[in-house]
Structures are given as C-alpha cells and as structure tokens.
Amino acid sequence: MNWNKVYGLSLRHFYLIKSSFPRILDLIYWPSIQIFLWGFISKFFTLSSSYYNNTVGVILSAAILYDFLFRSSISYNMMFLEEIWSRNFTNLFISPIKIKEIIAALTLTAIVRTLIGMVPAALLAIPLFGVSIFKIGLPLISLLLSLYIFGITLGLLVTSGLIRFGPSFENIAWASLFFLAPLGCIYYPIEILPEWLQIIAKILPLVHIFEEMRNILINDIISYTQIFLAITISVFYFMLGVAVFYISYAGAKIRGTLINVGE
C-alpha cells in the first residue's frame, strides 16, 4: 500500500469539498433536516407513548445512527460518481494506483464527508431536543465503527455495479440503503418482523446495532456479545464487498466498460 497515492486521491476529494461552500452546506443540511424531523416525531412519541415514556431520544438516536450509515454509504458512492461526472474516470484508472489504494482512499475520505454532516447534526440535537447521542457512552464508538464498515460496504457494492454496468447503475446508488432499511429494525424492535424475516434480518449487522442501541438507552445494559457480533458481521460483508469490487473490475476489463464509463 502506497500511502502517498492514497493521500493523493484523498486530496482530490478534500480539494473538492473545500472549493465549494454549497457542497459543505449540502453535507450538513440533510442530516440536520433529519434531526429536526425525527426530533419532533420522537418528542411526540415521548409525550404520547408509554413504551417510550422513559426513553427520551431513542428514536432520535436511531435517526442519527441511521443517518450516519446513510451518509457513509452515500459519501462513498458520491466520490466514485464524481469521477464519472467529471469524466476523470479513465485518467484515474490508467494511473499507477492499486485497486486497494483506491478503496483505502475512498474509505478514509468518506469518514470526513460523513463527519462534516453528522457532527453538527448530533450537536444540534442536544440544545433543541435535549437528546445527546453521546449518552450511549463508549459503546457508541463500536456501534459507529460497525455502521461505518457496513456503510462503506454498501458503497463498495454500488461502485462495483457502477464499474460493471456504467452510470445507468446510478439510481441504485441512491436506492441501495432503502432496500435494507425495513430489515434493519432501525426504529422498531426485531419482534415486529414476521419470524421468517427475523432470520434474514439477523444476518445483517443493522439489527444487532440498533437492538444494542435500544438496549443501552432503554435498559441501561451493554451487551458486548451483540457489539462484537455487529462488528464481525460488518467486517464479513466488507470483505465480501472488496471481493465483489475486484470481480467487477476484472469483469469490466473483459467487457471494456471501463473505457466507456468516463466518457
């Protein structure tokens, strides 16, 4: 791994963010809107539901964590799409950069983009709704790590599709997370799902992450087994995502789609 090249490719995205104030505003805007929307909904639930009576901010915390996942995945896709939109794709892929260096650069840069949006939103929730995600404590780091790994995995899978099928796959990039959201049990416990769907849901890390978040906030209990499971499943999917990316890249070289993607 040549970190100078990884830094070089990361710079491309930092310069892009830095060059445009509307771009920074856009990164902050959507997570903040989410906080407002779910803040009011959760406030209403808190006042009207006995289940959430003593658990102020569970929904809002779930919304923040889900948005973290959403932003990390979208950030990853966006950076790849930027190369296609700017017709820079060919230049990038003929440069002496390894695929693993591209993956590393996008992964490292995605966290910056994600945090630009998420930190202001999470801080905004404290004075506005009296909800602090930081109440989760140290396990929050593990939950965010797991979400981040899974988020970039989804990003990797979508970019694999972009390499294989070209820009027509772009719509999938936007829709990818919504496919999994119902199974992620973000805002509701897993018991809500029919039993057969619970089996499928459990093979995703999302259920374990959001169940654990509720466990901590509602019952004040930390299950390290659940956290470990969430990270392990996320890492497994990440490795799968990397493999799919390599396979798509090799397939694109055979089909000749790499040369058309950027034009």
Place this chain on the structure above:
Amino acid sequence: MKLEVKNLVKKFKGFTAVKNINFNINDGQTLGVLGPNGCGKTTTIGMLLGLIKPTNGEILIDDKNFENLNREKILSQFNFASPYVELPKKLTVKENLEIYGRLYGVKDLTKRIQEISEDLNLSLFLNKKTGELSSGQKNRVSLAKSLINNPKILFLDEPTASLDPDIGDFVRKYIQDYKSKNKVSILLASHNMNEVERLCDQVIMMKEGEIVDRGTCRSLIEKHGRNNLEDTFLKLARNKNELE
C-alpha cells in the same frame, strides 16, 4: 521504452473490435494510428493502457509481456491525454497536477509543476479552476498532466481536436520539442493528417479492427499514388478492395 503488439485480438459479445493486429513502437519513435471512427483505435489504446483485457495476443514492453509485469510499475511510465477525458473541473490546475503528480509518484513535485506549467504557458492559470478554462487552455492542462511523470510511453488521442489553428500548432510544436529533448515513444491517434505527417515516424491505418496498411507517411502517399496523406486516408477508408 519499446512497445510491441503481437496478434492482438479483442472480441466483445457479437463482434470483434480488434482483429489480430501487430505493430511496434521503437524507443523514441512516434507511431500514428489512423482510421475512421469505430475502426478499433480506442479499443487498442484501451488494451495498451490496461483498461481492456485482450481476448488474445500479447503486449510486450521492452520484450516482456505486460500481463506478467508489475502493473503499477509499468503504468507509472505511461501516460495519456485525450480531449474526451477530462480532469476534475472544480479543482484548480495546480490541484489537479498535484494530485496526478502524487498518483504517479513524481519526485520534487513542486518543481515539476512549475517546470511544466512554464513550458506549456500555464503559470497564469495555475490557481484557476480547470472548468473555467478555454478549450485550448484545458487541452494544455491535459497535456501537462500527461507529461507530469516524464512518461517513457505517451498515448495521445486526438491531442489537437477542436483547437484553433494557432493553439493546435503550439501543441504540435511542443510535442515535437518534447520528443526531441526526451526519449519518449508516442502513440498518436489522430484525424488531423497534417499533424500525423508532422509528428509521426510510422503510421498504421486501421479499418474494421484490422491494420489495412502501414509505413511512413511518404511511403504510403507514394504507394497509393496520392498527393497527400488525407487523400491516402480517404482512399483506404472508403475502399479496402483497392488495396488488394
């Protein structure tokens, strides 16, 4: 650096884009690749740059098979410019050159950027966004990017397309000067016959994925009894049977 192509074939679903072509570019030589649109030029360049996997055949770099060489090591000695491939428009010229300099592992990058921007009259635009430049300026930036690593093999795809005659002439003169100062092998795909006559030592003419003729510009003009390369190109492009 010498590049040799042996029996190169590329088949896509349903058709063969490149049919068993052979050519070589000797160290410091410029090879022109001519042919009508869709004749397989882009596919050939794509295979040489490692973007497309050949179905059959070999690409040899200094007599060693590209497939068996370290991809990154070889690509660090190649570069490419085309008006159809752009650099990020929102980034300044300097930022783009810095990024590609890093990706190509250029040593003393600040000095190299300064050097190449002076050579290509880009110094005044270094801090301007690439998307705000005129096509002539963008073209020079693209050329600067393609030379940032002092490549041993340079691939140029229509380097002066859509440029006015003055800037086109500047670019052609720059490539000529660069070639005389640096021992670079060049593959030039172009539809501008004057450019090909001025820059190329050898020419291959492609049609429907095949090489239909080859030689120096002068020898091809004489062989086909025409007055210039453009007429020769038209003859070859329009009627393959005339060759036989």
